[in-house]
Amino acid sequence: KAGVTQTPRYLIKTRGQQVTLSCSPISGHRSVSWYQQTPGQGLQFLFEYFSETQRNKGNFPGRFSGRQFSNSRSEMNVSTLELGDSALYLCASSLLTSGSSTDTQYFGPGTRLTVL
Amino acid sequence: SQQGEEDPQALSIQEGENATMNCSYKTSINNLQWYRQNSGRGLVHLILIRSNEREKHSGRLRVTLDTSKKSSSLLITASRAADTASYFCATEPNQAGTALIFGKGTTLSVSS
Numbered sequence: 446k447a448g449v450t451q452t453p454r455y456l457i458k459t460r461g462q463q464v465t466l467s468c469s470p471i472s473g474h475r476s477v478s479w480y481q482q483t484p485g486q487g488l489q490f491l492f493e494y495f496s497e498t499q500r501n502k503g504n505f506p507g508r509f510s511g512r513q514f515s516n517s518r519s520e521m522n523v524s525t526l527e528l529g530d531s532a533l534y535l536c537a538s539s540l541l542t543s544g545s546s547t548d549t550q551y552f553g554p555g556t557r558l559t560v561l
Numbered sequence: 562s563q564q565g566e567e568d569p570q571a572l573s574i575q576e577g578e579n580a581t582m583n584c585s586y587k588t589s590i591n592n593l594q595w596y597r598q599n600s601g602r603g604l605v606h607l608i609l610i611r612s613n614e615r616e617k618h619s620g621r622l623r624v625t626l627d628t629s630k631k632s633s634s635l636l637i638t639a640s641r642a643a644d645t646a647s648y649f650c651a652t653e654p655n656q657a658g659t660a661l662i663f664g665k666g667t668t669l670s671v672s673s
Contacts, residue, residue, distance in 0.1 A: 449603070478660065488604075488649065488663035501660040535603055549594065550651075550661065552603035 446472055449553035451536050457559045463524040466556045470517050470538030476500075477519040478550060479511060482533040491534075494519055495541065523558075531560045567650060567667040574671055580637040582667040584650030585630075591653045593626055594661070595635050598647045607635075607648075612655070640671045 450469045458464050470477050478501075479491040490503040494513035511521040517538075523530055537550035568583045584593070592611045596604040610617045610626045610633065617624045623636040637644055647666040654662065 480663075487665040490660045490662070493660055503660070533601065537604075549606050549609055550596075550604070551606065552596075554603045555601075557601070 449536060449538050449551055451534075451553040451556050453556060454554065455557045455559075457561065458526050459561050460526055460528060462526050463522060464526060464558060465520055465522045466534055466536075466558075468519045468521075468536030468538075468553060470519070470536075471551055474538035474540055474551070475517055476539045476541045476548070477513055477517065478537045478539070479519070479521050480535045480537065481505075482535060482555070483531075488535070491521065526560045528560050531558060533557050567648070567664045569667060570665070571668045572670070574640055574669070576641055576671055576673045578640055578671075580640050580644070580669055580671070582635045582648050582669070584633045584635070584664055586633075586650075586652045586662075586664075587631065588652075589655040590628070591655050593624075593633050593653075594651045595622075595624060595633075596649045596651060596663075598649065598666070600646075604649065637669075640669075642671050642673045645669060645671045 452467045476495045478493040480488050482488045492511050493501040497513045508524045513519045533555045535552055535555045537552045539548040539550050541548050566585050574580055592609055594609045595607040598604045608619045608624050610624050621638045626633045647668045649663050649666045651661045651663045
């Protein structure tokens with residue numbers, strides 16, 4: 446099976462712009478989670494989607510939003526970019542078959558966003 | 562907020578030596594997972610240990626979990642240069658609808 450794919454891999458934007466990142470989960474996975482990784486804050490959970498519904502949301506401002514489509518592909522959008530949004534954005538998919546609310550996460554390679 | 566805290570933050574060893582990383586967490590959990598990340602790339606799942614398990618093995622990896630101390634350890638035996646990476650523990654809190662919480666990681670450097 447193909448792994449989790451994320452596009453684009455690298456992105457450079459300027460402050461005030463908006464950006465949309467895309468994630469295609471492993472075939473059959475219905476849960477998609479997004480994380481922001483920075484040297485200072487580490488890995489921080491943004492949100493999780495399951496069957497097109499947001500199931501969990503982290504502590505990020507409303508500028509960060511996401512959605513999931515019927516084919517489980519997901520997008521996240523950041524509006525009015527700030528310098529501090531520069532980070533590696535990671536997407537992960539999971540099966541959610543174990544009965545646990547969170548199953549093993551399979552990560553994509555990430556999108557490196559630089560805000561100038 | 563960070564639930565898992567890895568210790569040490571950085572570890573340098575020679576090939577063939579064992580590497581031990583520790584993770585402490587704050588709340589009750591359903592399971593604890595360990596992930597590896599090679600420089601600037603996505604994370605790779607290594608092993609998952611459930612709250613009712615005490616020890617688990619996978620190849621050269623051995624994970625222990627002590628729920629009374631709210632801590633876990635990851636042992637990599639006979640380290641190789643290819644094990645050079647950052648290692649993260651992630652906890653699933655025992656609270657409905659809560660996402661995985663990652664620690665800040667241990668950076669392991671294995672030199673030949």
